Amino acid sequence: MSNRYAIILAAGKGTRMKSKLYKVLHQVCGKPMIRHVVDEVRQADFSSIYVVVGYGAEAVSSCVGDDAVCLLQKEQLGTAHAVLQASDRLAGQAGTTIVLCGDTPLVTHETIEQLIDAQEREHAAAAVLTAKLNNPAGYGRIIRTASGDLERIVEDKDATGEEKKVNEVNTGIYSFDNKLLFETLHKVGNENAQGEYYLPDVIQLLIQASKKVIARMTPHFEETVGVNDRIQLAAAEKYMRDRINRRLMAQGVTLIDPETTYISAETVIGQDTVIYPGTIIEGHTEIGSGCKIGPRTHVKNCRIGSESLVDQSVLEESWIGDWVEIGPFSHIRPLSKIHNQAHIGNFVEVKKSEIGERSKASHLTYLGDAVLGNDVNMGCGTITVNYDGKNKFATRIGNGAFIGCNANLVAPVTIGDGAFVAAGSTITESVNADALAIARSRQTNKENYALKLNYRVNP
Template sequence: MSSKYAVILAAGQGTRMKSKLYKILHPVCGKPMVDHVLTQIEKNDMDQIVTVIGHGAEMVKKTLKERTNYVVQSEQLGTGHAVMQAERLLGDKDGITLIACGDTPLFTAETFSELFQYHQSKGAVATVLTAHAAAPFGYGRIIRNDLGIVEKIVEQKDATKEEAAVQEINTGVYCFNNRELFKALHKINNDNAQGEYYLTDLMEVFQKEGKVVAAYQMKDFEESMGVNDRVALANAAKVMRKRINKEHMQNGVTIVDPDNTYIDTDVKIGSDTIIEPGVSLKGQTTIGSDCVIGAHSEIVDSVIGDSVKVTSSTIENSVMHDNSDIGPYSHLRPQADIGEGVHIGNFVEVKKATIGENTKVGHLTYVGDATLGEEINVGCGTVFVNYDGINKHHTNVGDYSFIGSGSNVVAPVEIGDHAYIAAGSTVTQDVKPHDMAIARGRQVNKDGYYDKYPVAQAAKETEAAKKK
């Protein structure tokens, strides 16, 4: 095949989104729309990709980085004008140029590949990607002659009644002979309802010159969905989620309720893992095999090993190793590293802490800025006190230690292997291996103390009433 180039149109602001964020940067399943478009184009082994930017140019560059070249469209004067900005980078090259819009996140690499192949097989100077739309309002219409040859593309606002009734629509994706593309761009004008330079006007230019204009009708109209407002954004995300979930299920993942499971596009999941309803898996998350991710859990940018059970919990930027479990209603904050076989029970919060193999942190506990060894038992209601109001401090707990319920471990402190912290202690000094620390006031009982309080009189009256 000839050399392949691409131009991504990404200069518009998208006022109908009513947002401070530029339209093409709105995410669909965890990735900005324009990133989806670029990712699918990249899969076709392109020789060069050029992105036309305008509004939010620096933010677009920050998002796409060095994956594409950039040209700026300082005034938004139409799609033809936008492509013209790429002439200085592509105008003198031989090959085929794909043009796509940055607000169409659902196109696949396979569709782009089929368009390239069809274009080359027809020997066309231009090929438009079309689709059949049951409700075509708002789309450009493909107007063919009696022989089925494309004569022109008419925008909605310029269409006659007969043209508006046509259901074959322009998806906004094209292939062009690169040199012919930039020659013809100099021949179009802005004599239309919008006062813009339409890329679609090139079809009439080529027809008048007797050059072949082809149209390839794609199978799935949903793929062509463009996003102009929040309603369309939600619809695109729904289609993308369905596609993502289907792929995971085909790869051996059980998704109990696909319509209520939210998985970002870059998430990886091993076979025989079960995903229950209401789960959100976001960012660069990887989940191993044979896991159970319980209902309404959220996992963000984290690595989950094999045979891990997550019950209604939140995990952020953390790691859970094989055979560990968490929840319900617990929270791993960033930089939590949960070792193999570790049990994190209900209402536990872990932040910037490493917990060694087979250690148990049962319930109602906060572990922050700490390193816990293996085979430790952390009792209910324990708090690792890591913050003095200015700085965070670290605690180390040795293997096989026991932290009694209701203890406060005030950092910085070192607790040795096989150490024992008595329940209810506030530990502020190091504990040597095999020692026990008791750090609480001695219990004192006051005889008859209860009877001195008004509550005692009320209790007596209640007891007397029950006896009657």
């Protein structure tokens, strides 16, 4: 492990988000912004990672978990003051420290490593990552000398009219010689429009001390997009979605219409799987090869095996095997397990149930708290009656059982292997293997009785 350190600034409240949720916890493609940054930093070679927290410290720290050390900034007095929170741990240490913001979810570990490598290669005291924007309003401007060297960074609120015309901006991502960083931080003042201690002032102080400072422009300006309001959040979402979709397509996944396909950053999809328009895939989802998913399908935190078909359905927190067919219009609710070659058809709901291999519920069926063996047939309109108003009970159906249409299986009940339940039956007692269960009243027809009901409308 090298002597490289990372400090991620995540103490701001994010007033412009107009939200009860702290800014860095807002999600981009299904993952909080701070997690995007931490996960990318973790892919680089750092001996220690620190996250400076302030507003919502407990919630942000919980999101970060054990992947970084969280440092509390009790008062938000500026970015230089935020970095100082790591002074007790890093001051005097030899090495390199990168500083970046928790609200830049698009930054990649490649860009982080390139900036550090440039700074270390040129033995610079600091390196600044810059980008060119058509509309640089709100960003600190990069002011260069006539020879192209970095002269200073000026904040937007402190910039003159001429300086505001500059479209090369400070991204807020820096790489520092660690010792020089903490030696210089104590010299930063707050004589500015905001009365804050700005981290860019460290750059100016290093330049004034004749230290070498370099500015490196990234060609991928979208990586540097900071999120301060809902408009910028939507822009970051669009960039991230495009990145995810392009990566998946490069890996052999077909997206019929990427513009209408929403896939989380945590999703893994195998080759030759086809994702149809209007599909949303969220959370930690894994989909095998050769599947067809969609159109208009919502999958969240599921594992789907290879060669399976999911058509216009909703799947949540469940395990789906290989060669499974689901839909159209099925709902697989959490904690369900659908084994290989099973078929869940239209208007079927499965909740916390296990469906064995080659078993099928083709239409209009509810399976709740049930365990089905292999080769079970569930007839149309059949339900497992799992709830008595207070408690949930389980239904168990053995291998090869046949459940006729419009049957009610009142749990707790067990249907044995090879048993047959007649259509229209309400089963309240267990059925032995290979038995036929009939539980319905004998039909009685009363001739001409309908005339007494007098329900017909006169022509």
